Amino acid sequence: MLVMSTLKLDQKSSRVILWGYIGKNSSHYQEFYKYISNVEFGSRPNHLRFGYLFDEVQDHGYLDLFSMNLFGK
Numbered sequence: 001m002l003v004m005s006t007l008k009l010d011q012k013s014s015r016v017i018l019w020g021y022i023g024k025n026s027s028h029y030q031e032f033y034k035y036i037s038n039v040e041f042g043s044r045p046n047h048l049r050f051g052y053l054f055d056e057v058q059d060h061g062y063l064d065l066f067s068m069n070l071f072g073k
Helices: 002-006 027-035 052-056
Strands: 016-018 039-041
Touching: 016 027, 027 039
Parallel strands: 016 039
Antiparallel strands: none
């Protein structure tokens, strides 16, 4: 709420994307959703391919792994 207030973002119309180890049934998500109505979960990058072992991992989890390609070689 402090970030949204500081950036002068509207809680009703701003789109917020969540990443990390969180689900719709978690208490953190429920509290977040009370104040911000346009909440989504992030998805895997389309340009990266992962093995079948990642099929069981939530798309919005492990952001640090999915963003490894952004670092220089």
